[in-house]
Amino acid sequence: MSLALAVTGTLLVVLSGLPGLLLAKWPRTGQVLSAVLCGLGSLVGLAGAFAALSGVGSADLSFPWLAVGGAWLRLDALSAFFLVPIYLVAALGSLYGLGYWPQSRQAGQAVYLQIFWGLLVGGMALLVLARQGMAFLFGWELMALSAFFLVSTDSERIECRNAGWIYLLATHVCTLTLFVLFVYWRSLTGSFEFSAPAAGRLTTLSTGLLFTLCLLGFGMKAGLMPLHFWLPGAHAVAPSHVSAMMSGVLLTMGVYGFLRMVFLLGPLPPVWGGLVLAAGLASALIGIVLAANQSDLKRLLAYSSVENVGIIFSGIGLAMLGRWFGQPRWVLFGLGGALLHVWNHAGFKPLLFFAAGGVLHAAGTRDLDRLGGLAKHMPFSAALFALGAIAACALPPLNGFISEFILYHGFLEALGDGGKLMALVAVPIIAIVGAVAIVAFVKAFGGGFLGLPRSPAAAVAHEAPLAMRLPMAVLAVVCLLIGLFPDLVLPMLERAMLVLSPAVAGRVRADSFLPPFRLRLVVGLFLAISSLMALWLAGRRRQALAAGTWDCGYARPDSRMQYTASSFSQAFSRVFTWLVRVVTKRPAALPVFPLRAAMDSKVPEPVLDGVLYPAAGRVQDRLVRLRRFQHGLIQSYVLYVLVALFILLATLIPFGRIAELLFPRL
Amino acid sequence: MIINLIVHFCLLILMPPLLLGIINKVKALFAGRRGPPLLQAYFDIGKLLRKGMVISRSTTWVFMAGPVVTLAAVFCAGTLIPLGRFAAPISFTGDLVLFAYLFGLARFFTTSAALDTGSAFEGMGAAREVTFAVLSEPALFLVFFVFVRLSGSLSLGEMLHLAPAGYVSGAVAPLVLVAIGLFIIMLAETCRIPVDDPNTHLELTMIHEVMVLDHSGPLLGIALYAAAMKLFVLSSLLLHVLQPFKSGLAWLDWLIFAGGMMVIAGTIGVVESVMARLRMNHVPHLLVAAIILCGAAFVLLVR
Numbered sequence: 001m002s003l004a005l006a007v008t009g010t011l012l013v014v015l016s017g018l019p020g021l022l023l024a025k026w027p028r029t030g031q032v033l034s035a036v037l038c039g040l041g042s043l044v045g046l047a048g049a050f051a052a053l054s055g056v057g058s059a060d061l062s063f064p065w066l067a068v069g070g071a072w073l074r075l076d077a078l079s080a081f082f083l084v085p086i087y088l089v090a091a092l093g094s095l096y097g098l099g100y101w102p103q104s105r106q107a108g109q110a111v112y113l114q115i116f117w118g119l120l121v122g123g124m125a126l127l128v129l130a131r132q133g134m135a136f137l138f139g140w141e142l143m144a145l146s147a148f149f150l151v152s153t154d155s156e157r158i159e160c161r162n163a164g165w166i167y168l169l170a171t172h173v174c175t176l177t178l179f180v181l182f183v184y185w186r187s188l189t190g191s192f193e194f195s196a197p198a199a200g201r202l203t204t205l206s207t208g209l210l211f212t213l214c215l216l217g218f219g220m221k222a223g224l225m226p227l228h229f230w231l232p233g234a235h236a237v238a239p240s241h242v243s244a245m246m247s248g249v250l251l252t253m254g255v256y257g258f259l260r261m262v263f264l265l266g267p268l269p270p271v272w273g274g275l276v277l278a279a280g281l282a283s284a285l286i287g288i289v290l291a292a293n294q295s296d297l298k299r300l301l302a303y304s305s306v307e308n309v310g311i312i313f314s315g316i317g318l319a320m321l322g323r324w325f326g327q328p329r330w331v332l333f334g335l336g337g338a339l340l341h342v343w344n345h346a347g348f349k350p351l352l353f354f355a356a357g358g359v360l361h362a363a364g365t366r367d368l369d370r371l372g373g374l375a376k377h378m379p380f381s382a383a384l385f386a387l388g389a390i391a392a393c394a395l396p397p398l399n400g401f402i403s404e405f406i407l408y409h410g411f412l413e414a415l416g417d418g419g420k421l422m423a424l425v426a427v428p429i430i431a432i433v434g435a436v437a438i439v440a441f442v443k444a445f446g447g448g449f450l451g452l453p454r455s456p457a458a459a460v461a462h463e464a465p466l467a468m469r470l471p472m473a474v475l476a477v478v479c480l481l482i483g484l485f486p487d488l489v490l491p492m493l494e495r496a497m498l499v500l501s502p503a504v505a506g507r508v509r510a511d512s513f514l515p516p517f518r519l520r521l522v523v524g525l526f527l528a529i530s531s532l533m534a535l536w537l538a539g540r541r542r543q544a545l546a547a548g549t550w551d552c553g554y555a556r557p558d559s560r561m562q563y564t565a566s567s568f569s570q571a572f573s574r575v576f577t578w579l580v581r582v583v584t585k586r587p588a589a590l591p592v593f594p595l596r597a598a599m600d601s602k603v604p605e606p607v608l609d610g611v612l613y614p615a616a617g618r619v620q621d622r623l624v625r626l627r628r629f630q631h632g633l634i635q636s637y638v639l640y641v642l643v644a645l646f647i648l649l650a651t652l653i654p655f656g657r658i659a660e661l662l663f664p665r666l
Numbered sequence: 667m668i669i670n671l672i673v674h675f676c677l678l679i680l681m682p683p684l685l686l687g688i689i690n691k692v693k694a695l696f697a698g699r700r701g702p703p704l705l706q707a708y709f710d711i712g713k714l715l716r717k718g719m720v721i722s723r724s725t726t727w728v729f730m731a732g733p734v735v736t737l738a739a740v741f742c743a744g745t746l747i748p749l750g751r752f753a754a755p756i757s758f759t760g761d762l763v764l765f766a767y768l769f770g771l772a773r774f775f776t777t778s779a780a781l782d783t784g785s786a787f788e789g790m791g792a793a794r795e796v797t798f799a800v801l802s803e804p805a806l807f808l809v810f811f812v813f814v815r816l817s818g819s820l821s822l823g824e825m826l827h828l829a830p831a832g833y834v835s836g837a838v839a840p841l842v843l844v845a846i847g848l849f850i851i852m853l854a855e856t857c858r859i860p861v862d863d864p865n866t867h868l869e870l871t872m873i874h875e876v877m878v879l880d881h882s883g884p885l886l887g888i889a890l891y892a893a894a895m896k897l898f899v900l901s902s903l904l905l906h907v908l909q910p911f912k913s914g915l916a917w918l919d920w921l922i923f924a925g926g927m928m929v930i931a932g933t934i935g936v937v938e939s940v941m942a943r944l945r946m947n948h949v950p951h952l953l954v955a956a957i958i959l960c961g962a963a964f965v966l967l968v969r
Binding site: 372373375376379382383386389390393394395396401404405408409412413415416420423424427428429431432434435436438439441442445446447450451452511512515518519521522525526527529530533534536537540541543544545546547548549550551552557559561562563567568569570571572574575 | 718719720721722723724725726727728730731734735737738739741742745746756757758759760761762763764766767768770771773774777778781782783784785786787788789790792793794796797799800801803804806807808810811814815818820879880883884885888947950957961964968
């Protein structure tokens with residue numbers, strides 16, 4: 001039943017591009033119909049996913065696929081857990097697109113967007129439901145390719161094309177790694193099925209190889225440092241609802257694949273769990289430090305996704321270590337925190353990207369140093385951006401806090417039972433990450449929405465249309481709901497965790513896992529006090545005088561004199577020069593009569609700009625000699641083919657036999 | 667039981683401005699002045715709450731939310747911390763994370779409110795506030811590490827009531843280190859000398875006072891009161907390390923607690939009198955020293 005709902009919903013979403021395509025004459029109607037279809041499909045899919053999460057079982061769906069020996073779909077709680085964000089963001093993003101990318105303005109592109117949007121959702125749903133390597137890969141590639149087309153929607157701009165190509169390159173490295181993974185899996189276990197291999201089929205070496213392939217393939221999709229290089233560019237240039245989907249949902253497909261495969265391998269030696277934990281912590285720390293150094297709003301959000309993926313993987317690392325050392329509590333907190341953070345991240349990150357899209361829409365730029373003062377013109381978006389930012393900083397009373405609370409709890413408990421070193425490294429790093437997140441998000445919120453506008457475009461910005469505000473409101477409710485009533489999601493979380501680890505049965509709802517009532521007591525006290533004070537102040541405010549900002553007696557304060565977003569983070573980046581390089585171009589010492597001078601600073605992407613581009617350039621230089629074979633003469637290309645064919649045919653010649661015939665043994 | 671709860675809230679609400687008074691009195695004594703009356707901070711806050719406000723035209727609701735959220739968050743943190751030997755009003759496993767993150771919430775809104783004015787001064791203050799917090803946050807968690815390790819519990823109430831078990835021979839050296847580290851964290855978090863100078867208002871080198879430059883009347887009063895309460899909460903955390911003795915008589919223990927708090931305030935006053943404020947780019951070194959002290963304490967404990 002639940003699987004049938006999910007499949008039906010997915011098919012509806014996949015087909016949602018058609019009305020736009022068929023009703024080319026009435027573009028607006030077509031787009032609205034597409035959005036309705038997408039929303040309807042997502043609702044059906046959500047119903048299926050929630051049914052599975054509340055324990056409604058359903059039969060598998062198998063279909064013959066002769067080439068690989070049959071494939072089937074199954075909806076268990078873990079799949080359902082990852083399906084929920086897919087459908088949620090699918091519906092909201094489609095609605096958002098109505099306001100953000102109306103067909104009337106960008107002729108043709110809205111249809112194009114909606115078609116690939118549907119395919120992207122279909123691909124993700126298929127890979128989450130698939131229980132067999134080849135079907136999984138089919139969904140994976142469908143997702144990867146449609147995401148490529150979505151990223152390069154605006155292909156007139158060179159930055160879009162570049163980001164699109166880099167994404168395509170990276171995603172193919174992922175796919176190839178996964179091909180190797182599944183083929184190797186089949187050669188070891190005898191089938192493409194995702195089921196735990198029989199005892200004795202895997203050796204230490206083959207388990208290690210399988211794990212490494214998983215970490216590379218899935219880690220690159222998830223954006224784990226240092227495989228994250230494709231992510232900031234792609235997230236920054238894609239249309240904002242596509243960024244929201246990629247950041248909030250697509251990345252977590254890597255997490256899903258990793259969990260699904262790695263937990264089949266049984267308890268893994270601590271070196272692998274430790275590696276996952278270290279990679280997670282490194283991603284979290286470096287990701288958020290890079291985020292705090294960005295002045296492009298969407299790039300900042302993209303790096304913060306690297307951070308969140310890092311948090312998720314550090315939880316997975318804790319769970320893996322717990323499995324090996326026989327510590328069920330580590331598994332409980334690690335997995336619980338990681339999985340819940342998948343949901344939470346899918347709540348606040350799309351919200352932030354939606355709001356960022358509204359900013360882009362209204363002021364025409366993503367550069368925080370040219371924004372400012374938007375809260376006056378777009379109060380709704382500003383308030384919801386603030387809410388998303390608080391959730392992303394993992395501050396109470398919103399959802400981000402709940403998952404980080406669980407992770408902290410896990411690491412702190414490990415302090416007592418044999419995980420001293422792990423806790424000593426992990427907890428301070430997560431604490432630093434939390435504090436840096438505040439730098440990054442105060443910078444984004446303050447630089448973008450507060451103060452005075454820094455450019456004429458920002459001064460005349462307008463509030464986002466209803467179709468864009470509604471999805472934001474829904475996500476804000478999700479963030480609040482999980483933050484205030486985490487007990488609502490705990491049963492579903494438990495079912496999803498049971499798929500991976502039966503040891504957690506009955507512990508997730510215990511008070512020692514998460515005390516929702518006490519948390520709510522503090523939060524309620526907080527809300528009561530602050531609203532009482534706000535009420536009292538609102539009365540006093542009516543008699544308040546309005547004046548200019550006090551700037552220490554300076555006669556004509558100007559918006560150009562206020563602190564920019566970049567200056568805000570400068571004090572911070574000085575403390576972190578050992579981790580992140582900032583390239584600053586300063587004007588030379590000014591002459592007596594100063595000329596026009598400009599100062600510019602940016603943070604190069606450490607992996608892409610620091611390693612890959614130089615390395616690619618060097619390889620290109622080495623290979624330049626081969627260019628003489630590539631001169632554009634078709635005749636000689638045919639000759640190459642012929643030569644290659646001869647060489648291949650030559651392998652068929654039985655030289656040994658000929659030699660025997662020619663020189664019979666004397 | 668219920669009386670202790672009432673006393674807890676009374677102290678939390680009423681005592682913070684007194685600490686400011688003591689600090690200022692000590693500073694005045696060191697400078698050879700008579701100084702303002704002990705209760706001056708109460709008069710100041712009371713007067714500010716009755717005055718009118720001037721609000722900058724460039725601001726929005728965030729400007730008002732700054733002091734309000736800060737006070738509410740600090741108050742909630744105050745309900746999580748046990749005062750003296752008494753239990754905290756609200757206590758649960760892992761409440762130390764909530765305790766630390768409530769300060770984070772306060773910081774988010776204080777700095778956002780500062781940026782809301784569009785003034786370069788307040789931007790500078792906000793930038794410094796968030797930067798130094800990046801270093802004091804891990805130090806605070808390392809302090810908690812030592813307590814978790816000593817007590818085996820994850821709730822502030824049980825963690826901090828570790829005496830006399832805390833005074834086994836091996837725990838003394840770590841606790842001394844933790845006390846120094848925690849004192850540095852407290853000075854940084856409450857923006858006192860040598861990190862920040864609460865007496866200067868218009869210097870380029872300040873943190874907290876510059877962020878509330880544009881707040882006036884009740885908003886300024888709330889901001890000052892919240893800062894005092896933060897000092898109270900963090901001092902009471904420090905007091906657990908310095909003064910674990912208990913008599914068994916409730917009224918005497920409350921008196922001991924209040925006396926201890928006053929001694930800490932006096933110590934801050936002495937520090938402020940004999941030290942100069944550090945240069946801004948040296949503050950991170952001080953905070954890293956706090957991290958190292960607390961980390962070393964933990965290492966001593968698990969060696």
